[in-house]
Amino acid sequence: MxxxxxxxxxxxxxxxxxxxxxxxxxxxxxxxxxxxxxxxxxxxxxxxxxxxxxxxxxxxxxxxxxxxxxxxxxxxxxxxxxxxxxxxxxxxxxxxxxxxxxxxxxxxxxxxxVKGQLTVVEGKLDLLTMRQADTARELAKSFNFQQSGAPETVLQIVPFGDGQYLSDIGLPALNTIAAVENLTTQERNNYLGRYYPDRVITGTVVKRKKLLLNALGCKTSI
The missing domain is CATH 1.20.120 (Four Helix Bundle (Hemerythrin (Met), subunit A))
Structure with a gap:
């Protein structure tokens, strides 16, 4: 071969x-x-x-x-x-x-x-978003504190601690005292879970309403 x-x-x-x-x-x-x-x-x-x-x-x-x-x-x-x-x-x-x-x-x-730089930028944007949310939350709570407790009282929207707004998760806007009063039990629990993420909320309906109003900066008498 x-x-x-x-x-x-x-x-x-x-x-x-x-x-x-x-x-x-x-x-x-x-x-x-x-x-x-x-x-x-x-x-x-x-x-x-x-x-x-x-x-x-x-x-x-x-x-x-x-x-x-x-x-x-x-x-x-x-x-x-x-x-x-x-x-x-x-x-x-x-x-x-x-x-x-x-x-x-x-x-x-x-x-x-470039990917590393984008990660850094995203981190800074997240931090900026959180700081803006903190500022917006304090301003809204301060405004709400100055208002009366009448049902028709107009409230400023208070963002959650993670920077999200009510519209981001499909919850009804809490723009009046009446809106807070008219929440269903499930809606109220959803709000409380967002405003108090590190707490287990228990107690009566009255207590839960008071906690929610406190989260919005409102004066409470109930």
Whole structure:
């Protein structure tokens, strides 16, 4: 059996390989090796278009490099050996593959840095939102404290401790004393759970109404 040049191992790219080249390679072997490089290059380029920038793996680069090395081995075993221009032609291509991989790594590092900066910004925005909610809550409670206890008395909306407003969770607006009085038991419990998240609320309906009015800053006489 004639000696052959081993085909490159298949890693990631699904490309049909040609028959192993004989030693010395025939003209058809040389053409098959060259066409194999072209086929692998085509699949590799398509994989780069779908390349996941968050992945640490450059899919197919090993297969592409191995295909080029295989063609080089085939040419090296020809009777005329390697043509003088081959090494010079292959060197930039192999260098370009390394440069592409390095560039992709730089892009990943830049994206990771941007993601870190966004996390910091989001944290600062959350803190700012909480501080604004604290200010709005104190102003609303101060306004409500100045009002009378009549049912038609207009109240300022008091945000919850986490910065959310009543409309964020679909609860009825507590914009009058009457609105507080007219809450269902479930609605009142929902409010109390939001305004007093660290407390277990127990007691009579009267006590629960008083706690809710206190959370709104209202004077209570009940």
């Amino acid at each position: 004639a000696a052959t040049i081993p085909l490159p191992p298949v890693q990631m790219l699904a490309v049909k390989q040609p028959p192993a080249s004989n030693i010395p390679p025939s003209d058809k072997d040389v053409i098959n090796a060259h066409n194999y490089v072209i086929a692998v290059n085509s699949v590799y380029c398509r994989s780069q278009q779908r390349y996941d920038k968050h992945s640490d793996e450059d899919v197919g680069i090993v297969d592409y490099a191995e295909a080029i090395r295989y063609e080089a081995r085939v040419l090296a075993h020809t009777e005329d050996s390697q043509p003088p221009w081959l090494a010079a032609a292959l060197a930039p291509l192999l260098t370009s593959l390394v440069e592409v991989k390095d560039s992709l790594m730089e892009v990943k590092d830049s994206l990771a840095e």
